Amino acid sequence: MKVFVSIAAFVAGVLSQSTFEPSDFNITEALLDNGVNISAIPELAPLVERSLISGCSLACRSLKFIFGDDLVETQTEPTYNAFVNSFWSAQQREITPQCIFKPEKALDVSTTVLISRLTQCPFAAKSGGHSAVPGGSNVDGGITISFEKMSKIALSADKKIASFQPGHTWFDIYTALEAENLAVVGGRVSSVGVGGLTLGGGISYFSSVYGLACDNVESYELVTASGPIITVSETEFPDLYWALRGGGNNFGIVTQFNVATIPRAPTMWGGMRSYLAPSFPALINAFYNLGVNAKIDGKAHQILSFAWAGLQVAQLELEYADPIPDAPILAEYNAVPGAVADQTAVRSLAQLTTALAGPASGPGLRQAFWTWTVKLDKEMATLAKDIFFEELPSIVNATNLIPAVSLQVLTEPLLEKTATKGGNTLGLDAKDGPLLLALVAIKWSNSADDDRINRFAARVKDRALAAATAQGKASPYLYMNYGSPYQNVVAGYGPENQARLKAISEKYDPTNVFERLQPGYFKLDGAPWGNGP
Ligand SMILES: Cc1cc2nc3c(=O)[nH]c(=O)nc-3n(C[C@H](O)[C@H](O)[C@H](O)COP(=O)(O)OP(=O)(O)OC[C@H]3O[C@@H](n4cnc5c(N)ncnc54)[C@H](O)[C@@H]3O)c2cc1C
Ligand SMILES: *[C@@H]1O[C@H](CO)[C@@H](O)[C@H](O)[C@H]1NC(C)=O
């Protein structure tokens, strides 16, 4: 009861502050502020008085009128197909937007949001396009915003802050910063985008030293629902600053991330090793011990995956932040016998991220991610693997199937960093750690298999969580970047954070532009596709 009283009091507190968007907000006037006079756009003139007509063709024609043909791709243009085929998953490639808009600057993004409001045409925003959620960054019949022309990277004079726009993948950022012996806390695969990964959290090779990507963002340039482009930091719009750290695409479109740099040696050690079933128990022991010992040496990093490739295999991604193959913390892993392949080596961060990209990431296949979180525990890790293999026969004949369950650790030092700079939205607490973060990731090619594959993943997750719950080892946390559209990610942040996020959204976006007009991805209220396949 007490917790609900405090949420109500908190929400009332937020709402009593002045709202960001005036109650008599006028879209036509906001567009004039952006230099766009819609009375002068023949298609839009009738909407000056009434902005309720649904019209994506109007919206796209207006964007062409305002910005010219080069920045707006429609379905008959070859560049349109090239863009749609740049999404990672087949499901996102199947979505056909009315047009693709390629803004060159934040003001163009602001104008798009206002045009979307005026015409009530839905939109989506694509950074690296690696969301596994169909419709996460592409929208059927609407405006898909591509950031490909927004690709500035800059370093502050003191080199402490790297600023980059969302048109980038991590490879670009790491390559640019490597020349200065710097890096940022970001993704582990070259082709993934900076936008989605950072807004959902962002697990890096260096997260046990520096925390999640979102916890290293010093400030954001944000396009808001009513058009203003604002800087959001710990001191400017601190409530939005909190909300953006884990809140996904629900609070605006980020047009620039200003991120703390980290000093880096030019190279590091790491890569993939593969093992067969006899090595599994030793791998799980080493996984557990490395996770627990992160507070002794946070420079090590791991992902332990179990997969089916005609036989049971384990794939271990093991890294160390310095160019040392035999750091003492890695001794147990390095002693596990039976590696059937070993691609570990000393190389640059950018090079390391390419090892897992390309065909290995399965671009163009159908994709499903499902996630859950439990206390770090050897029995829970073993159970995740065993349940995964037990349930596998129900999908194993699906065409081009590549199924895996990946285990990672949200280590104690990583969890401690979630409290920095006023904390983030994820609802994680170092005293509950370390946590075991599980991801079922499946690739396949035939849409007729979609339902049974999602039902398989749901069963694995449900059985693993039920076992954890029975032992008091379950966590409500769901990692947005690994969530299925059938999972209610924001509820997993806890009722207090969910209520706070909704109150902040109400304050800055009273008509729910970023939830209603941008329907894809994880919203503040409920799973995108409801609770279960
Ligand atoms: C091969 C692969 C490797 C991965 N590796 C990692 C990893 O190392 N660590 C990790 O934590 N996760 C990892 N992930 C998960 C990854 O974080 C998510 O898939 C993430 O959504 C990808 O971001 P993106 O920008 O490429 O995706 P997109 O599909 O472009 O975007 C995802 C969501 O974010 C929104 N968005 C993007 N940019 C903006 C913006 N500027 N403003 C507002 N909203 C925006 C989009 O609208 C969309 O809803 C990986 C995924 C894949 C497929
Ligand atoms: C918005 O402003 C324009 C231009 O000032 C005006 O013509 C229009 O009537 C206003 N619309 C609404 C809904 O108030």
Ligand SMILES: *[C@@H]1O[C@H](CO)[C@@H](O)[C@H](O)[C@H]1NC(C)=O
């Ligand atoms: C907008 O365009 C209309 C039609 O061309 C014109 O009459 C009006 O003066 C313009 N308004 C502004 C503020 O430029």
Ligand SMILES: *[C@@H]1O[C@H](CO)[C@@H](O)[C@H](O)[C@H]1NC(C)=O
């Ligand atoms: C694949 O396996 C499922 C479940 O075991 C079965 O129902 C289906 O008929 C099989 N399909 C093919 C093409 O063999």
